[in-house]
Amino acid sequence: MRIARRAERIEPFYVMEVAKAASQLAREVAGTDRPMIFLNIGEPDFTAPPLVQEAAARAVRDGVTQYTQATGLDSLRERISQWYADRFGVQVPARRIVVTAGASAALQLACLALIEAGDEMLMPDPSYPCNRHFVSAAEGTAVLVPTTAAERYQLSADKVREHWNAKTRGVLLASPSNPTGTSIHPQELRRIHEFVQSRGGITLLDEIYLGLSHDAAFGQSGLAIDDQVISVNSFSKYFNMTGWRLGWVVVPDALVPVMERLAQNLFICPSTVAQHAALACFEPESIAEYERRRAEFKARRDFFIPALNAMGLNVPVMPDGAFYAWADCTAAAEKLGTPGSWDFAFEVMRLAHVAVTPGRDFGTVETSRFVRFSTANSMAQLQESAARLKALLA
Numbered sequence: 001m002r003i004a005r006r007a008e009r010i011e012p013f014y015v016m017e018v019a020k021a022a023s024q025l026a027r028e029v030a031g032t033d034r035p036m037i038f039l040n041i042g043e044p045d046f047t048a049p050p051l052v053q054e055a056a057a058r059a060v061r062d063g064v065t066q067y068t069q070a071t072g073l074d075s076l077r078e079r080i081s082q083w084y085a086d087r088f089g090v091q092v093p094a095r096r097i098v099v100t101a102g103a104s105a106a107l108q109l110a111c112l113a114l115i116e117a118g119d120e121m122l123m124p125d126p127s128y129p130c131n132r133h134f135v136s137a138a139e140g141t142a143v144l145v146p147t148t149a150a151e152r153y154q155l156s157a158d159k160v161r162e163h164w165n166a167k168t169r170g171v172l173l174a175s176p177s178n179p180t181g182t183s184i185h186p187q188e189l190r191r192i193h194e195f196v197q198s199r200g201g202i203t204l205l206d207e208i209y210l211g212l213s214h215d216a217a218f219g220q221s222g223l224a225i226d227d228q229v230i231s232v233n234s235f236s237k238y239f240n241m242t243g244w245r246l247g248w249v250v251v252p253d254a255l256v257p258v259m260e261r262l263a264q265n266l267f268i269c270p271s272t273v274a275q276h277a278a279l280a281c282f283e284p285e286s287i288a289e290y291e292r293r294r295a296e297f298k299a300r301r302d303f304f305i306p307a308l309n310a311m312g313l314n315v316p317v318m319p320d321g322a323f324y325a326w327a328d329c330t331a332a333a334e335k336l337g338t339p340g341s342w343d344f345a346f347e348v349m350r351l352a353h354v355a356v357t358p359g360r361d362f363g364t365v366e367t368s369r370f371v372r373f374s375t376a377n378s379m380a381q382l383q384e385s386a387a388r389l390k391a392l393l394a
């Protein structure tokens with residue numbers, strides 16, 4: 001069968017190979033004194049809080065399950081708008097909010113709406129692999145720009161200027177980032193956006209981890225800069241609803257009808273049950289629970305990153321958000337006699353029964369030296385993992 005070139009261009013998600021091997025090993029070591037610990041998974045270990053579950057059950061019971069409008073329930077767009085005001089002090093009118101099937105659908109819609117065949121989008125190396133693939137599915141080219149620890153693994157205005165050429169359409173940034181958990185400083189983001197605007201380009205900002213920010217200096221939405229910034233967000237991470245498939249994107253007024261037309265045709269609407277459930281996310285009781293969980297994520301970070309550093313798995317930049325640790329495993333891999341982070345990850349899995357993600361999917365530059373740990377696991381599991389890794393690398 002002849003497969004379309006756009007599909008052939010999408011690289012495999014190597015992380016899944018690690019996940020498959022981890023699940024296989026988990027079955028083998030279940031019931032032993034060292035069951036598998038999964039630190040490779042990029043999703044919260046929490047589920048939707050009670051009010052959200054009840055709202056979903058109520059929607060199903062009452063038969064409120066028909067299609068909604070393509071841009072989502074107006075009541076939900078209003079609640080999201082209010083959340084921006086309450087949480088970030090930014091005025092975002094509900095009419096500019098398009099509710100989608102997760103950040104993934106939001107990114108696809110934005111790329112399909114704005115990228116022409118051959119357009120280039122600048123993004124940092126390392127970054128979330130699917131974001132490159134959304135660009136290439138829209139027939140554009142993702143240009144990975146190498147970043148350093150000193151740059152918090154983010155692009156700067158200078159780097160964007162340096163790499164901008166006649167084909168460049170814009171930047172796709174994630175702040176905080178997956179896999180590093182580091183953010184762009186708001187002033188730098190402003191400089192980047194001003195440069196991009198001066199070239200008639202687009203600033204596409206993935207703020208899916210913004211709710212899980214641990215540092216007030218970084219935890220501000222790029223929407224405060226300008227209403228031309230396009231910000232993608234989601235109920236997956238802060239709101240702990242990964243499998244519910246619900247997110248949103250805030251777009252400039254001129255883009256709303258375009259996104260609506262695309263969303264009508266490609267998706268009809270996001271899940272109605274998930275939308276009704278999500279309304280309950282903004283109840284004070286739910287927000288209090290989310291804030292308690294955010295504090296828990298921070299406590300995990302504060303324990304686990306120093307523990308990694310102490311055993312020679314150096315995390316060059318303390319993450320200011322999300323739940324990841326991007327650790328240099330060069331010295332540790334040498335100790336185990338493994339040539340790079342891919343083999344290191346498999347060896348750690350085999351010997352310590354701790355699953356981690358090798359850097360390979362996230363870029364090209366330093367990724368053979370880095371692994372990503374997810375701290376979205378209980379403190380007890382993180383402590384046990386740290387003890388096993390320390391013993392392995394002693």
Ligand SMILES: Cc1ncc(COP(=O)(O)O)c(C=O)c1O
Pocket residue numbers: 042101102103104105128174177178206208233234235236242246247
């Ligand atoms: C940076 C980033 N953007 C987007 C997504 C997709 O999230 P969603 O579940 O909202 O589609 C993820 C998921 O891990 C992510 O890490």
